Amino acid sequence: MECKYCHADIPDSARFCPECGKSTTEASPESEAEAVETPVTEELADTAAVGEAPASETEEVGKTAENPEEPASEQVPDAPRRKISPWKIVVAAVLVVALIGGIVAAIVAGRSSNPSADATDPTGSTDSTTATVDLTKFPHYTVADDKAAETANVVVGQIADDTITNGQFQVYYWMGVYNFLNYYGNYISYLGLDYTKPLDEQVQASGEETWQQYFVEAAFDNWHRYEALSLLAKQNGMTLGEELQTQLDSVAENMKKTAQENGYDSAEAMLQKEVGAGVTMDDYLYYLERYYLGYQYFESVYKTLTATDEEIDAYYTENSDTFVSQGLDRDGEKKIDVRHILVQPENGVKDDDGNTTYSEEDWEAARGKAQQILDDWLAGEATEDTFAEAAAANSVDSSASNGGLYSNVSQGDMTDEFDAWCFDDSRQTGDYGLVRTRYGYHVMFFSGLSWYNTAKSALLSQKSNDFVDNAIGQFEMTYDLNKLAIAGVQLGNATE
Numbered sequence: 219m220e221c222k223y224c225h226a227d228i229p230d231s232a233r234f235c236p237e238c239g240k241s242t243t244e245a246s247p248e249s250e251a252e253a254v255e256t257p258v259t260e261e262l263a264d265t266a267a268v269g270e271a272p273a274s275e276t277e278e279v280g281k282t283a284e285n286p287e288e289p290a291s292e293q294v295p296d297a298p299r300r301k302i303s304p305w306k307i308v309v310a311a312v313l314v315v316a317l318i319g320g321i322v323a324a325i326v327a328g329r330s331s332n333p334s335a336d337a338t339d340p341t342g343s344t345d346s347t348t349a350t351v352d353l354t355k356f357p358h359y360t361v362a363d364d365k366a367a368e369t370a371n372v373v374v375g376q377i378a379d380d381t382i383t384n385g386q387f388q389v390y391y392w393m394g395v396y397n398f399l400n401y402y403g404n405y406i407s408y409l410g411l412d413y414t415k416p417l418d419e420q421v422q423a424s425g426e427e428t429w430q431q432y433f434v435e436a437a438f439d440n441w442h443r444y445e446a447l448s449l450l451a452k453q454n455g456m457t458l459g460e461e462l463q464t465q466l467d468s469v470a471e472n473m474k475k476t477a478q479e480n481g482y483d484s485a486e487a488m489l490q491k492e493v494g495a496g497v498t499m500d501d502y503l504y505y506l507e508r509y510y511l512g513y514q515y516f517e518s519v520y521k522t523l524t525a526t527d528e529e530i531d532a533y534y535t536e537n538s539d540t541f542v543s544q545g546l547d548r549d550g551e552k553k554i555d556v557r558h559i560l561v562q563p564e565n566g567v568k569d570d571d572g573n574t575t576y577s578e579e580d581w582e583a584a585r586g587k588a589q590q591i592l593d594d595w596l597a598g599e600a601t602e603d604t605f606a607e608a609a610a611a612n613s614v615d616s617s618a619s620n621g622g623l624y625s626n627v628s629q630g631d632m633t634d635e636f637d638a639w640c641f642d643d644s645r646q647t648g649d650y651g652l653v654r655t656r657y658g659y660h661v662m663f664f665s666g667l668s669w670y671n672t673a674k675s676a677l678l679s680q681k682s683n684d685f686v687d688n689a690i691g692q693f694e695m696t697y698d699l700n701k702l703a704i705a706g707v708q709l710g711n712a713t714e
Contacts, residue, residue: 356428358418359702363495366705370496375438375697377445384703385501388494390437392707393505398433399709413709430704438697444505446689447512456518462510469506470499494705519685525677533680534673545626546669552629555665556640557605557622560615561588562658581654588652588659595650595661605650605663614658626668636660 361369370385382390399406399413406413410423418430427435458466473485482488489497525533534541534548546553563584566574595608606621613622629641633655639645639662647666652659665671 353419353421353428356418356421356431357699358428359430359434359699359704360416360418360706361703363705366494366703367490367496369701369703370498370501372701372703374699374701375441375695377442377693377695378449380445380449382441382504382697383501384701385494385496385498386504387437387441387702388497388704389501389505390441391433391704392493394433394437394440395707395709416706417709434699434702434704438695441508442690442693442695443686444508444512445695446693447515447686448508449693450689451511451515454515456511456515458511459514462514466503466506466510469503473499473502492707494707496705516682516686520678520682523678523681523685525674525681530670530674530677533677534669537673537676541669541673544672546672548669552641553626553668554640554645555623555625555668555671556627557602557609557663557665558615558617558624558636558653559588559591559605559609559613559622559661560618560658561591561612561661562614584659585652585654588661592650592652592661602648602663602665608661622663623665625671633657640664 366384366388370383370388372384373381374384374387375382395417402409410420411429412420416430417433418428420429421427422429422432457463470485473488477483477485477488480488482491486497486499489499489502493502538548541547542550561584563576563580565580566576568574591608591612595605598604606623609622610618612618615622617623627640629637631637632640635653635655639651639653645664647664649662649664651662653662654660
């Protein structure tokens, strides 16, 4: 799944994003919170492993079938779907085990030299300058395939007692490029990047570095992050958990099968075609091992992070202008976050106007199903996280994919019955119950005040970022760009 804040790809079971630290169970603000009348069927992407370009944030959620005339607005139209290109196979091999998050977030959010144009704002874009800039003044790291293979074992960087070779570095580099292309998708041209041309022959809009330099720096940054976290994990006696170890152990065999299915002689042949000449399976596993262990360690630390009411209140006060600009005025209109699971009655009868009427037996059956879902949740851990899981598994509302969450809900946004439950003066965080509306029965969970939840999430994100920065600061990274050798990879079909 994708983090709704920084867009990093993260494990489906994760309760937070390892990059920005924000809770995966909290949704970004939504413009309408009324439940949908009909179940939502999501269109399957041409691969479950690889994400699409960012969706337009102007689309209203929770639209009912009664308002089909209001289409979602988009700033930039999507290109037609195309056949999956070979490079996605390699990216998918990581995403299948759901742990390929860090690179794109670091590239698009964590470095000071981000592209100057916003991906969703064509009016602010600037094409790369290739004709008017003297490319000879920039360093170039691209070499012929035979040179890349010959120097694959040359050490180009060191952190503590661990080193990284050209072959290992190429995995970090090209995975970073692919994730960048995958994240921005159809918006790449607005950033001034032409993926049909060599990256070392394109200068960013700033004119200060080529796109190749940009990705080289990002790759070293990500190696530094993964390495630091995995080294701290080892220092604290941590080894990979059984599930992650099993996934890691299966990578080579799974990639072998994938390579054969796609016409490659071997997994390494696929890697060398899509991630650079000279790259081996051991180089690929080097990358994965550090990410897996670093992620696991980060998760263990994140679980210990807390924020007191006093800290949250102080954080809100310090950043009140930002929160108010987002419609989260603590002293203004009351806005709440609520989760729900919609259970619709079945077997209704439609009249000539298309309206469905349900019998009392139909409604009672829906109530019984909703009550069973609530009872099952109460019989377990009965936390907000487990409620979100139950919503994802059982709700027919469009919010199911987000754990049934509606955020920043104002009084009057919901149907009357739903609204009355949410804004009852006695309502407390953690309350639950059943509510019947014209759409069906709703299993309810009150998540609390929006300003509080958002401030808490942001504060924990800051604490997690501080932790990662501290981890990186404990380990000095050195590298020798003069020894760097990057094989060329064809990106011309990168969005196919």
